[in-house]
Amino acid sequence: MIDLAAAPTSPANDLLSERVSNALAASPHVPGSQLRVEAAEGSVRLHGSVSTFFEKQMAQELVRRLDGVDRIENLLQVSWT
Template sequence: MANTCKPSLEGRPPTAISFWSHANMLATVNEVPQLIDRIADALNSSPYIAPGKVRVEPGENGQVRLQGSVQTFFEKQMAQETIRHIAGEGRIQNMVEVTW
């Protein structure tokens, strides 16, 4: 049985796919500074994360990286969940350490 959930790329020229991917990546990279500001504001206003414990910085290929140290895995996960709606799926590198 064929997987019908995957989009078909048949009939599309390879150059169009390459161009779209490159243009999409450039748009993503260009919006990172604005994302960093919005994410920092969200983290600072979260009731689940102590202010100053988690910071955000630019990652690779338009991703954002969470850094810092928290006391529980719950806080680490809440930092990620707090910014998911801003950063988007697959764009978060959660490098927060849990120290207890």
């Protein structure tokens, strides 16, 4: 398992993180502005808060379909308030 917090910054990691962030921001089903993305060597970790379980799942499915993503750690929290 890759420690994404300790992963070195590289152009490939930065590009993957940017692609994931842009895809989330463009989705009408996910509040991308409230999410934080970490990416390294094909692994993506999602942080933040969403309003529903549907949004959490949609974020994961959206990321899963992106080229270059091999593994997703979905740490999004569902905030019912």
